[in-house]
Amino acid sequence: MISIQHLSKSYTSKEEIVVGVDDVSLEIQGGEMFGVVGYSGAGKSTLLRCMNILERPTSGKVTVDGIDLMSLSSKELREARQSIGMIFQGFHLAMSKTVVENVSFALKASGVGRIERKERAEELLNLVGLSDKANHYPAQLSGGQKQRVSIARALANNPKVLLCDEATSALDPNTTQSILQLLKKINHELGLTIVLITHEMEVVKEICHRCAVMEDGKVIEEGNTYDIFAAPKHQVTQKFIQTVLDFTIPEVLLEKCKGTIVKMKFTGESAEEAVVSDLLQEHNIRGNILHGKVDYIQEQPLGTFVMELTGDEHEVRQALQSLHTTLAEVEVLKDGRSVGSIMA
Template sequence: MISIQQLSKTYTSKEGTVVGVDDVSLSINQGEVFGIVGYSGAGKSTLLRCLNILERPTNGKVTIDGIDLMSLSSKELRKARQSIGMIFQGFHLTMAKTVVENVGFALKAAGVGRVERKQRAEELLELVGLSDKANQYPAQLSGGQKQRVSIARALANNPKVLLCDEATSALDPNTTQSILHLLKKINKELGLTIVLITHEMEVVKEICDRCAVMEQGRVVEEGDTYDIFANPQNELTERFIKTVIDFTIPEALLKKTQGTIVLLKFTGELAGEAIVSDLLQEHRIRGNILHGKIDYIQEKPLGTFVMELKGDEQEVNRALASLGATLGEVEVIENDRSTDYTMARAE
């Protein structure tokens, strides 16, 4: 559906050449929600604007639904953009127009007649849950309601792709959840491909089928969202995931422990099985949960547990070997009194 090939975007400033996007290649499938996550300045918003040529790439190729956007004339590009909706962090609504007029603005620009324009705008307002706000003005709306108007406006021309640039960053957590729920609904009901830019890994966890992590203009990790949460390969990705799933144990608590401290991850169906309790009984060792959480990503469970294991050293080692064979990975947290603690994978 969307193919990005060796795309770069550079700027010239008084200090020299600034690289916004550096040789990025990505493929985004029809009907999926694809997240691009990174800290401020990572290049993610620049990459997004290159997808509809609001920023013209310096090098590379952007193909959407089989159309090479870089090869289009200005007139052809304007027409192609009608199939690419876009919403922003700042809403970008016209304050002097009513809600229904804001939604119909894109239709007016596309040459749609007044009666048809009003009918389509009203349909979209019903879709986003704002039928009762049609004749109000943006200043009368909450932040979440303004973003719903922006979404309705972006859908006016029946786009195949919806680009979301930090669409929830200005919203409180409850409103963010409602907007993400709406985007999920739109994705499923309309079959829309959604590309979502964010610096919040919680947003990726909630809505994205796949994602890419960016740093300094480059993609440093890409893949299925569940796999990335379960087994991150890049240090930056790990830092992002810790903002959602944090298993750090306070040093004061570690100093009180006397047994072997282990970090366990349970993926898929294993998260719902009594693996640990069975092993404790089998090896006659005791276990104390210091931290435990099960998250659901793409409706699949991912369990993270930190436990203290007590008992005969040989039995503890046998239990760790059994856990490693079952889970694929077990980490032993070794308490180092002088330098907090480090992690080492159990053999």
């Protein structure tokens, strides 16, 4: 659906050339929800704006639904953009127009008749749950309601792609959840390809099938969202994952515990099996859970537990070896003598 090949975007100032996007290649499949995550200045918003040529790339190729956008004339590009909806962090609504007029405006610009515009706008407001706000003005709406109007407007011309630039970063957590569920509903019911730019890994975890992590204009890691969470490879990705799955154990607790403290990551089927309880019985050792959580990413379980193991030293070592061969990751935080790690 969206093919980005060796795309770069640079800006020339009086003193230097600033690179916003640096040789990025991505393939985004039709009907998927794809997240691009990165810290401020990573280049993710510039990349998104290059996807519909709001920012013209310095080099590279952007193909959407088989059309090479870089090769189009200005008129052809305007027509192609009708199949690419876009929503922004700042909503970008016309404050002097009612909700239904804001949604209708995109249809009017496309030459749709008045009666058909009204019917389509009402249909979209029903889809986003704002039928009762049709004649309100943006100033009368909450932030979440304004974003729903923006989404309805972006869907007006039946786009095949929806680009979302930090669509939830200005919203509170509860409102963010409602907008994410709406985007999930739109993806499922309309089959839209959705590209979501964000600096919040929680957003990616919630709805994205696949994701890419950016730093300094480059994609440093890309893959299935579950795989990225289960085994992040780059240090920046690991920091992002920590914001969602943080299992930092206070030093004072480590000092108090006398046994071996181990952090275990359970993926796939192992997250649903009684791996630890079976192990404790087999080796006749005791386990004290210090921290634990199971998250569901794309409906697949991902568990992380921190446990103190006590008992015969030889049996504890045997248990650790068994864990090492069974689980995705085993890290010894403290064994009474040293700190080390065992990675699968």
